[in-house]
Every structure is written in C-alpha cells, then in structure tokens.
Amino acid sequence: MTFTTDQALEISRLAKKRPKQVVQVGHQYRYSPLYFRVKQMIDDGYLGKVTAIDARWDRNHDWRRPVQAPELERQINWRMYQDYSGGLAAELLSHQMDFVHWAFDCRPTSVYGVGGIDHYKDGRETFDNIQLSLRYEEEGMIGNFGATCSNQQEGYSFKIKGTKGMVSLLMDDGIFYPEEDIRAELQDVDGVSGATRLTWTDNKAGIKLTEGTLKDGTYYALEDFYSCLQEQRLPYSNVFNGGETAIAVALANQSLYNGKVEKWQGKFDLS
Numbered sequence: 001m002t003f004t005t006d007q008a009l010e011i012s013r014l015a016k017k018r019p020k021q022v023v024q025v026g027h028q029y030r031y032s033p034l035y036f037r038v039k040q041m042i043d044d045g046y047l048g049k050v051t052a053i054d055a056r057w058d059r060n061h062d063w064r065r066p067v068q069a070p071e072l073e074r075q076i077n078w079r080m081y082q083d084y085s086g087g088l089a090a091e092l093l094s095h096q097m098d099f100v101h102w103a104f105d106c107r108p109t110s111v112y113g114v115g116g117i118d119h120y121k122d123g124r125e126t127f128d129n130i131q132l133s134l135r136y137e138e139e140g141m142i143g144n145f146g147a148t149c150s151n152q153q154e155g156y157s158f159k160i161k162g163t164k165g166m167v168s169l170l171m172d173d174g175i176f177y178p179e180e181d182i183r184a185e186l187q188d189v190d191g192v193s194g195a196t197r198l199t200w201t202d203n204k205a206g207i208k209l210t211e212g213t214l215k216d217g218t219y220y221a222l223e224d225f226y227s228c229l230q231e232q233r234l235p236y237s238n239v240f241n242g243g244e245t246a247i248a249v250a251l252a253n254q255s256l257y258n259g260k261v262e263k264w265q266g267k268f269d270l271s
Helices: 005-017 034-044 069-075 087-104 182-191 219-229 239-258
Strands: 050-057 109-114 129-136 141-148 156-162 165-169 174-178
Touching: 005 141, 005 239, 034 087, 034 165, 034 174, 050 087, 069 087, 087 129, 087 141, 087 156, 087 239, 109 239, 174 182
Parallel strands: 050 141
Antiparallel strands: 050 156, 109 129, 129 141, 156 165, 165 174
C-alpha cells in the first residue's frame, strides 16, 4: 500500500479523519472463498498448533518489459528500481504475509532478510533473489518467505504447518494433509457419516479444499468494494490492515539492504 512505514502511519491517520472515504487495498486473499475456508480451518483447530509457514513465489524470468526509448527505462521497468518498488517482497510476498496477519490475527515481532542481485546483472537495484524470516513471538510461529527470479520449479507455494496437519495452497486451490493419527480419525468419521465437511482426494493422501472453479480473487474484491461504497463500510482489506502489511514489507526491505534484524514497534499496530 505504501513504500515506507511513515507513509503507512500517515495514511492511517488520514483515514481516521475521513471515515466516509472508502479505500480498499489490493490483498485479494481476504476475499477468496478458498482462503476464507483455510482461515476457518485454522480457527476451528484442524491444523492444531501452527508453528511453521513456508511461502515461495518463484519464476525464471528477468521481470523486464521492452523499452522503446532509453529515457523510459525507469518508468517502464519500475520494479527494478528502489525509488519506485519494494521488489519481490512488496510485489509478491506481501500477499502471503497479509494472509498470515489475517488468519492468525498477528504481526511479526522481528524481521530478517538476506538477498542479492544474484543472476540478472543488468543494472537493476532491487534484488532478484531473497529469503525472509519473520518471527511471530506470541503465536510461537516462524514464517519463511522466499522468491527468486532464476528458477520456476516451485512457482507459487504456500504451506501452513501445524501439529495436526498441513495446508498446501495455490492461489485458487488447496489440499489439507492431516498427520497420520488425525488422518485415521477423519477416515473413521467419514465411514460413519458418509461425508465430512472436507472431501478426500482420490489417492487419500490429502483432503481437497475447493469444489469447482473459483473466480480470480480480484472479482470477489471488486464485489465487496462496490458494497462498501453503497453501505459506507470499511473494506475487508483496508488502510489499517493493509498498512500493517506495508510496514512488514518495509521492515523486510530495510533488513535486506542493511543486514540487520528489524523489530516491530507498538506504533505500527494500526488495526
């Protein structure tokens, strides 16, 4: 939503002064039926005690667009330059970070990142290879968020790991993999009732979380935005929770470039 922590704080102050203005932030997972279901599973205890989150968003591409004139380079390839972009942390990993904030009602207590321009030596300033470690102390969780521009094998990967099972998510599909003893319990329940709230995949290895084809998350977000305009209410993804995610990303980028662990401060609590 913003580039710096101070900008996020300032916009939250403006939003409180102007409550009739409706501002929606583009974190579409807060509108996806799939991600709503996963949040409900977490709330209902299906995953048990969650301690680890592994998220990646990889590609094998330079992220460049063709430039017809040299003076347009920074405008067209703005993602390459620190004046305009927070790089991979902002453009990609912010979505998964935001879901963690929402699903667990949490904020990171500390953020540490490493990275570099490791493949594309083309004058870019933002890193093409990063790894972030976020500690959620009150929740007893560690979040690992990574992205690279030089291998696409995993592509998008989002795994939430608990003592009872793991959810493996794509943007519009997901599977719940229960731990062995929990799998036996769920199969017994299914044998008695004929069905559970969850549906086993064909190979019985996991439980599929979606039925049919979902629309792109932006569709659901725009529906809510329209309703918010009519009803003068706060969007699910708003200046306050969007600001907290922007702050987490800003702290990640500070750590990436200064090599230090960045700490969450009380003033960053906006929602």
